[in-house]
Amino acid sequence: MIRLFQTHTIRKQEELTEKLWNFTPLQGEHAGETFAVPTPSCWETYPQFGQYRGQGCYETQFEAEGNVHIVCKGVSHTASVYLDGEKIAEHYNAYTSFSAVVCGVPKGVHTLSIVADNRFSEESALHVPNDYMSYGGVSRPVVFEQVEQCFLEAVHVAPFWANGAWRAKVTVWIHNIGEQESISVRVRIAGNELVFSPIRLCPGENKLSGEMAFSEVLSWQPQRPALYTVTAELERNGQPFDDLVDRFGFREIAIAGKQILLNGEPIQIRGVCRHEDHPQYGCALPFQAMAYDLQQIRDLGANSLRTAHYPNDERFLDLCDSLGILVWEENHARGLSLEQMKNPNFERQAEQVTREMVWQHYNHPSIYIWGILNECASDSEYGKTFYQKQLDLIREMDSTRPRSFASCKFKTDLCFGLPEVVSYNIYPKWYHDTPAGEYIADLYEWIQTETEGAGKPFLITEIGAGGLYGYRSPYHTKWSEEYQAEALKEQLEAVFSFPDCAGGYIWQYCDIRISEEWWGGRPRTMNNKGIVDEYRRPKLCYEVVKRCFAIE
Numbered sequence: 001m002i003r004l005f006q007t008h009t010i011r012k013q014e015e016l017t018e019k020l021w022n023f024t025p026l027q028g029e030h031a032g033e034t035f036a037v038p039t040p041s042c043w044e045t046y047p048q049f050g051q052y053r054g055q056g057c058y059e060t061q062f063e064a065e066g067n068v069h070i071v072c073k074g075v076s077h078t079a080s081v082y083l084d085g086e087k088i089a090e091h092y093n094a095y096t097s098f099s100a101v102v103c104g105v106p107k108g109v110h111t112l113s114i115v116a117d118n119r120f121s122e123e124s125a126l127h128v129p130n131d132y133m134s135y136g137g138v139s140r141p142v143v144f145e146q147v148e149q150c151f152l153e154a155v156h157v158a159p160f161w162a163n164g165a166w167r168a169k170v171t172v173w174i175h176n177i178g179e180q181e182s183i184s185v186r187v188r189i190a191g192n193e194l195v196f197s198p199i200r201l202c203p204g205e206n207k208l209s210g211e212m213a214f215s216e217v218l219s220w221q222p223q224r225p226a227l228y229t230v231t232a233e234l235e236r237n238g239q240p241f242d243d244l245v246d247r248f249g250f251r252e253i254a255i256a257g258k259q260i261l262l263n264g265e266p267i268q269i270r271g272v273c274r275h276e277d278h279p280q281y282g283c284a285l286p287f288q289a290m291a292y293d294l295q296q297i298r299d300l301g302a303n304s305l306r307t308a309h310y311p312n313d314e315r316f317l318d319l320c321d322s323l324g325i326l327v328w329e330e331n332h333a334r335g336l337s338l339e340q341m342k343n344p345n346f347e348r349q350a351e352q353v354t355r356e357m358v359w360q361h362y363n364h365p366s367i368y369i370w371g372i373l374n375e376c377a378s379d380s381e382y383g384k385t386f387y388q389k390q391l392d393l394i395r396e397m398d399s400t401r402p403r404s405f406a407s408c409k410f411k412t413d414l415c416f417g418l419p420e421v422v423s424y425n426i427y428p429k430w431y432h433d434t435p436a437g438e439y440i441a442d443l444y445e446w447i448q449t450e451t452e453g454a455g456k457p458f459l460i461t462e463i464g465a466g467g468l469y470g471y472r473s474p475y476h477t478k479w480s481e482e483y484q485a486e487a488l489k490e491q492l493e494a495v496f497s498f499p500d501c502a503g504g505y506i507w508q509y510c511d512i513r514i515s516e517e518w519w520g521g522r523p524r525t526m527n528n529k530g531i532v533d534e535y536r537r538p539k540l541c542y543e544v545v546k547r548c549f550a551i552e
């Protein structure tokens with residue numbers, strides 16, 4: 001499955017994954033041996049490769065001719081892509097898509113090879129030993145498309161409410177790999193049309209914008225997540241020759257004082273943080289597993305989730321759009337120190353993943369806020385320059401959503417003047433035994449009196465405690481399921497009863513694997529703060545969370 005809807009009816013598209021590919025590790029005891037493996041997948045889920053750090057070559061054959069457009073939805077974590085042995089693309093970061101076009105491919109069977117590398121090194125500033133796992137593999141779908149000399153790259157729809165009706169700004173990007181030529185572009189939404197004709201396409205990138213007005217459309221909202229498709233077609237002499245379909249929802253996000261508004265109504269976040277992680281799939285969860293997680297998250301009574309700590313699979317975001325679950329999506333970073341932010345690759349790699357995240361996920365109505373740099377060095381002037389640059393980049397690409405970042409810097413953060421929303425990760429009752437209500441009130445008071453975050457919406461982006469599944473203690477000691485349930489009860493009651501808090505996210509939905517190299521003394525070499533364990537088995541706190549989320 002590529003998306004939850006058909007993205008092309010004219011353009012030829014074929015998913016190359018969802019079948020066996022040949023996998024050959026390039027280092028280690030099995031170097032050079034070839035195994036038939038399912039894709040998408042992570043090699044940590046193959047026997048003998050559970051701890052393999054190195055390169056792995058994935059290979060498949062497919063029939064093609066003409067202009068071949070290869071789209072990789074995610075390769076973990078560094079990719080080199082070859083067509084018939086010729087390198088056609090490189091990409092860093094497991095969590096965003098990338099593509100390549102090869103022109104004039106002769107008719108016949110061709111070989112696509114993807115070398116994935118999950119090693120840690122100075123080359124990698126974002127995938128570092130950490131409190132989550134950087135897997136290896138072709139972890140998301142790979143798609144082959146046959147394109148003409150000019151083809152649609154993206155269509156962004158920005159709905160807005162004006163004079164009692166919905167309107168939308170529509171922007172279309174067309175890539176022209178040929179000479180200059182005249183064509184027409186037709187955009188259809190909800191029975192309305194926007195036509196650009198004639199358009200002289202220059203070689204390379206071409207961008208068109210227009211506005212559309214609507215009379216009878218339904219707004220997107222969590223209780224009724226109405227979705228619409230936007231269909232764009234390219235026409236030559238009246239004949240359509242390329243198309244692109246995407247989905248969006250008529251909704252607007254705004255900030256009013258200390259409130260976050262969805263279509264004019266304040267939202268109270270009751271959410272969980274979720275890693276893409278599963279003992280049987282690594283980070284390559286199939287659609288059904290993603291859907292299972294979301295059904296459980298909804299069963300908890302959550303209305304939101306935070307994509308800790310990277311852009312998520314677009315099929316997962318499609319599900320959130322369809323189920324009306326609000327999403328805080330953030331770029332890829334977790335807890336990078338000032339030293340790590342000084343890695344010469346950091347700025348380029350962080351900018352790239354931010355740009356790709358906003359560009360690729362722009363139309364998802366479920367995403368209500370963009371986050372950056374979780375718990376990085378926002379307590380330093382040097383760090384602040386990157387917070388500023390990345391928040392500016394997001395504003396430049398998307399003026400329709402607020403921005404934030406999750407801080408853990410207690411009363412030393414220097415960056416609260418930059419985002420629209422102030423957010424904190426706090427662990428009273430776990431990392432320190434402060435009563436949760438006291439801790440939140442003290443922190444909030446400091447923000448209001450000592451920082452430029454005063455008067456802004458305030459979110460708790462992480463709060464939680466560890467609990468080992470199956471560890472029951474009559475003394476309710478830390479790591480017992482009893483302790484975790486009691487801590488979460490106190491924490492959530494404090495968050496949801498705090499008058500000026502826009503809500504909170506539990507850390508975290510499920511237990512996850514962490515990298516051996518980071519370990520941090522964590523039992524099982526896992527992060528065990530899940531409401532459910534890694535197999536999604538509810539812990540004692542599950543029912544407590546459900547009751548707390550249900551409090552009006």
Ligand code: ADA
Pocket residue numbers: 131308309334335374375408425462507527529
């Ligand atoms: C931080 C971090 C999370 C996780 C959490 C914890 O807030 O953002 O990724 O590491 O701490 O479990 O301590």
